[in-house]
Amino acid sequence: MPEYTKIDLPEHPRLSENIAHFARALRKAGLRAGPGRVIEAVRAVEAVGFTSRADFFHTLRAVFVSRPEERAVFAQVFRLYWRDPRFMEHMMAMMLPAIRGVQEDRDARDAETRAAEALLDGHAPDMPDSGADELSIEVDASATMSREERLRSLDFEQMTAREVAEAKRMLSRLRLPVNPLASRRGKAATTGPRLDPRRTLRAAMRRGGEIGALQKAVPRQRWPNLVVLCDISGSMSQYSRMVLHFLHAVANHQGQGWAELHAFTFGTRLTNITRHLRTRDVDAALAAAGREAQDWEGGTRIGDCLHVFNRDWSRRVMGQGAVVLLITDGLDRGAPEALAKEAERLQLTARHFIWLNPLLRWEGFAPKAEGIRALLPYVDSFRAGHSVASLEELANAISRADDTGEKSRLMAEL
Template structure:
């Protein structure tokens, strides 16, 4: 991270500015209480301003207690302390510029939440227009999209606080039903095929007289759902919202799953299944955060999949389990080891579905070594960056032949040839 000179207020009221900065953090979703504010003021007095980096990390040590809060903190610190015209900058982001046409651009991660926290209800001043008799303003809304439709297609990483809260409410109601699996075993039914042997056995109790025909049909069983969720630095925002979705599925009645198992992985594999049993989603994810110690860390997909195959596959992949792999595929390990672990996982599961947030890019191509190693061993390859993609997943589960974008990605891999294994993805 690069640091510029800090703009220390001319009036010298540094303590007041730290209080305002803490208030902005609180609005952005970082729990900062009065005790932390006092500690921050005392820490800054002790550290001084000899090093700009010390000031950044001094306040971070006092205000940030969880890895996922670092991104919002960094955005707020950059806008509040480094740019003296941060309010003007924030206003220009909230609305198009009045002075001219401003090209729209996607906000950076956590920038919308930082914007809302800093402006905190303020509105940019708009030039007054003199009203004249007979003036009418006509608005053509035929090509506009509704708020619900925009929310469904908005990238999770570009959502504001309010949009993220609304997205969580939508995902809590989203269903992920699964069709039952018909077993080869038979069982007695009121309606079905005639069971000859059962009918004869029943007639022997009546002296050989057939009183009624016994019926039977194939036994129905329900599969398990196993979710393997990447919580590395590049996946933190998406993993958090997808775990909200998984929690809703795990606590949903009548969805059809025999049991929902969930694991997180970054540099290590963590079983979080028991935490998802907590009915309150905030309490459940808080306990998940305490359990998984590698949030926003590195990525070792091959090693974690190997650990899952070795320690957990025999326990949770029974009943023809469906495996949901949530990762961007950007791995630091040897791609050969990743390919072997993915092949073993694929052979142990009934269906392996890969959700990749990188599919949000229109020009996405399988160029990274980890993506190239994983792609041949999945049954379906789908996007997982917004509500619409998760809704499409629910519809795809009912189609056993669904492959998503896998066939197109495999065609691109074959076109590149076996010798092409670049380390970067194209977007």
């Protein structure tokens, strides 16, 4: 944290009220900042003083930050609240759709969006007067969808910045459970149709060779791996960001059944971002993944990237009975014959191969692109992936081996 000589305070400062409001912003951003910590912060500032900005920063951070992943959010909220009023205008311009296209002088850093949302909570742009006093219109809204229901079915690409933030919160609560697989290995059981000859013979040896009872066994349970291949080309940019936000929640929630989750991004090259998704803070995780994937919003070479995965990563991450999740629109710039060959190889090594395509949201969608026609025969399930509702449907269908989605209908059109 850089040193500053003095903090600019108003002529009649209300430091306690400012610290209390600052704590509310931290609480909205996800930190634990209750009334007890507010009192501790006021007393700490009174004891330490605030001759320099760095002392003030570290004093408040010592009180409000209890986990390493909270440091980035705290630093951004502190900078926005105590340092730079102009940045509030910058974040307003970035978050409000009315002025979304305004060019800004720099990109937002890690956790700045969460910090700005916490500080701007409840604020909205001034709307022009529509003349409500002159004209009154009554509308029957009894059959309209609720706001949350509308947001669930809304296309990711059509969302405003505020709707994207709400959709991300909904995605962070989604789960992707999977059923266990039956292993060839067995474990002891009192009943069951399967005979355990080894345990039976060992028990007989203890009785002098006399078999007193037949020992039974049941198959052990094992959990599959989830392997995700996510397209980050220009046409998939917005969908990829939302899906990766969902995958971060899956990777950091215990008890869903997956043995391991491996995530890869691809555009013109394949990038392994598995270790970044394990970071607890979602903003830091996706920012690190974006820095790792240098081909974000570039071209698409699905066949070449699948070839690299099959050659270099398949044996290391697939295991036995892995579920492969492919997120792409299928618009490939390579040869369709090579793409079909790599897709067939990937299907043979996976227990279940699922393709999420945001283009499936259109009612008149047809498999006309060569990349789609090359991929479609080798996937087990073909589903839409453009909204919160489509990802909820994926969670309900991922454990059903008989689920094919829209594949059967589209294969008839080939």
